[in-house]
Amino acid sequence: MKKILVSTALLAGVLSYAGGFRVSLQGVKQLAMAHTSAHAEDASVAFFNPAGMSFIPSKLSVVAGGFGASNKVTFQNLNTLQSTSTDNPIGTPLYAAIAYRPIENLSVGFSFSTPFGSTIEYPSNWEGKEMVQKLELKSFYFQPMVSVKLAPWISFGASYIYARGQVNWDKAVTQFGGELNLKDNKATGSGYGFGFYFRPDPKLDVSVAYRSPVDMKAKNGVATFSFPSQSIYTLLGLNASTGQDKFTATLPLVEEYTVGLTYKVTPKWLVSADFNYHGWERYSKLTLDFATAPVGNQADPTILVAPKNFRNSKTFRLGTQYAFSDMIFGRLGAYYDEAPYSNKNFIAETPSFNTYVVTGGVGFKFKQFGVDIAGGYAMPQSRDVENDYLGFYGQAKATAFYFGLGLSYNPF
16 A cells, blocks of 8 residues: 655654753743743742742732733755745634642642643645644643742642643645644643742742653544545545545653753842753653554554654853832843754654743732733744654744743732
């Protein structure tokens, strides 16, 4: 049976909603200070380090917020000089958390967040249409957690992670003049996190946290093929009336290590710094198992193994806050985020760049209520695309910016 031409990067984008590239938008206050983590003023610390709940001043704390994320990727073929830009809608990551201290040294909480996900949309006839035309990714993290204060200056916390994800992917199959849509709305996975939070001095907070790998299991994926001739469906062993096939995959998500600190230089001025380490090396390949579609090699025509060759990466963050009064706070930050793969492994559906980001924002405190506003501007560094495996060459550039609004309530 003739092998159908399907990109070997077929479901790389599925991984991105739960690890392919990290979207650092889980707290508006944190984003304003370069998304640093050692801040235990309210329940927004829960996602970053559950141990921080023990140091929240209020017995009950509730936070919620959302972001707008806009990005644009431009690819240029250096031989033809043809340039293609994406037309991506604005992404809307959300978060919410609650923390409660029922007894003196015990805190419990819950965090909801969307730490991975985006939409990327290229023109339907661009030169990389066999890799991606449009890709929509969503993720949802649900984390119950607990924190115990081991001493007045140290606490330990742990969380359970339940993850759900969705993907909707359109791409061309030019070998038969058709198109392919890949969809899975029920991918799930689980993991855990834990951390220690230290306050050895009233001026110094230190956060050390770990988030485990998660294997997202896509068990009920649906691949829908559209071809101009019914004979092609027969050739590929597909149902001509639906053009559909099933696929399964296990998508490896990587671990994340974070060390953060906040130092109060004066009662009004504090400085924060974070170091993140991401274990992307775990994503060396992706194996997809189709029911009937011959997308693999001759030995296993329904099995597709796509090499990824990701590498571990690091992020460096620096932020600051100044209290102009008891009600108004100004914040600034900057960070550098490494891309998890080389130019030879660049893929269009999950484009990643070495990126500098500057951030800023303001916060307002009205007794028990707080309002935070933040924004960020990303400066991805252009890349020479040299993917021999996919036959994909040229230069890629990108721009991105973020803005967010967060609310907090600390009644007692």
